[in-house]
Amino acid sequence: MSTEIHSFLTGNRDHIARELCDWVRLPSVAGVPERAADVNRSAHWLAGALRDLGFPTVEVWPAGDAPAVYAEWCAAPGAPTVLIYSHHDVRAAKDEQWEETAPFEPVVRDGYVYGRGASDAKGQVVAHLWGLRAHLAATGRDAPAVNVKILVDGEEETGSAHLAGLLDEHRPQADLIVFSDTLLWRRDHPAVCLSMRGTMLAELEVYGPHRDVHSGAVSGPAPNPVIELAALIAALHDDEGRVTLPGFYDAVTEPSEQTRAELAALPYSDEDWLTRSDTRSIGGEKGFTVLERLWARPTVEVLTVVAGDPVGPSRAAVPAVATASISIRTVPDQSMPEVAKQLQRWVEATISDRVEYKLDVPVEDGQEPYRTPRDHPAVAMLAAAMEDGFGAPAGRMGNAGGGPADLLVRKVGAPLVFFGTSLPEDRWHDSDERTGLDVLIAGAATLASFWQRLSSCRVTSEVPDYGENGTVDSGTAGVAVQP
The missing domain is CATH 3.30.70.360 (Alpha-Beta Plaits)
Structure with a gap:
């Protein structure tokens, strides 16, 4: 199965690059009134791509000047239902600071796609599109082996002000959430992300x-x-x-011994970190390693x-x-x-x-931290799928940034796992943002493998009811997916 997935994706490498470039050309800049039309066009571009892929239900949800895109493909009775979250809005860019290309004139060069949003997070959404295509091609199925729902936010970069309201209004139910707005550690040493600050x-x-x-x-x-x-x-x-x-x-609380051991097992050197992060020197809280400072403090x-x-x-x-x-x-x-x-x-x-x-x-505009239950079966399945996709055992890591992971868990009532296709050197929010096509393909292969692995599971309990305020009680949230 892994061979068929990789062959399919490698054979479509140019198509993947073209599709991402087409989307990056739309300057869907968050929070800039003169770009509101472009954010709307970006949403409709994605809606069209999802319909072309085969999603029978695709909707553009109004959210101020930054609509979200929702789609579902639920043709696998008894299989788990997964809600994928990401975003299509991007940060502003200063044209004069870009050297490889203008921010919204994407180019493919030396194995990278350059352009604003190529990594954060349009590239991550494109990995999902091609992960589903590879899954269908490798299995010969007409529909995914799991029930798939996708919610792509249009205002994540400005704090997702309307997301809670959209979740209250539409109440998408799922057994598992896959949050795709995060980093990997290294192409040759992937790692499952278990937390977000x-x-x-x-x-x-x-x-x-x-x-x-x-x-x-x-x-x-x-x-x-x-x-x-x-x-x-x-x-x-x-x-x-x-x-x-x-x-x-x-x-x-200080990092557990298990967490410290997992982070220490990742390949790390000060020289490598400084080169990849462009941060000149290392500082921060004494008594903790760089990775502990990044992800656990x-x-x-x-x-x-x-x-x-x-x-x-x-x-x-x-x-x-x-x-x-x-x-x-x-x-x-x-x-x-x-x-x-x-x-x-x-x-x-x-x-x-x-x-x-x-x-x-x-405070109401902030995002709470979230930690994935490390013993949830989906974590081990994702790690195995990453080994299929990247050809190397997957370690464990965290995410230094923030996002609406905790909000999604509380509103949907399901546990959440993180998976992204970006690296620290991809220059998020900076000039010459990029994504590596080999990482994008490995990420899509991971997702194709993950859907097949997850399809062998059964749902052990029903999605809990929403309370009067639209929030699932944290004591009952978290529908278990068991092998």
């Missing part, structure tokens, strides 16, 4: 003078919001790389700092306002509302009384 963004504005004032007139006695903001940011971490918010680590980062005259000639003025965007990555057992309070209390106690400030921490 939560994410929350805070916006801090620091106010100095009542207006921008010529520095020659007030420099010295005037409060400078840039200096005060810089001092505050510098105090976010201590000399050991630990976050200084009081209580920040109270609910954080919470972090606080500063993403943007803006003040004065960042564009154009300087006016030589002390600015009235300095702003910073602060990103908080949480781990299971941390409470986002509590972490938000910790940040608010810390800023109030730490910031200079010479300035005023405004801190906005919209």
